Amino acid sequence: MTVHNNHEKINYVEFPAKDLNGTKAFFEAAFSWTFQDFGPEYTAFTHQGLDGGFFKAELSSTQATGGALIVLFSQNLITTQNKIKAAGGIITQDIFEFPGGKRFHFTEPSGNEFAVWGEL
Incomplete structure (x- = not known):
């Protein structure tokens, strides 16, 4: 497998997760993501456009709280x-x-909070 770590480019993203198991089950069901657990409080995903993970926390990331909005692409919204x-x-x-x-x-x-976009 070739690793594409581009110098000084966004490489990984991490999100908080109040309900780590519920979050994993959601992304598995909705988008067929797969996860690798690293202990009971962290899980990682790869090959989803950008690799990343979820860590156990009583927080969430939304635009209203100043979080970055991650936008997925869909061919059929x-x-x-x-x-x-x-x-x-x-x-x-x-x-x-x-x-x-x-x-x-x-x-x-x-x-x-996430968004999904598609072409007109």
Whole structure:
């Protein structure tokens, strides 16, 4: 396997998770992510556009609290939105247009906010 660590480029992202097991189950069900646990309070994901992990904490990352918004891409927003709902995610902002596409926002079981965008 070739590792692509690009000098001075974003390489990894970490999120807090109140409900680590619920967060893992959500991303497994909604997006088919896989995880590797590193003890009972940390789990990592790879090959999802950007590698990262979730750490046990009583916090969450949202735009309202100053957190960065991580945006996923979808070729079919409605299908992705339905998968998120079925997996226990909460749609916090329904699909809207912006210059260059459409997107919606959601939170996962630990309360972290994400968005999904697609082309017009």
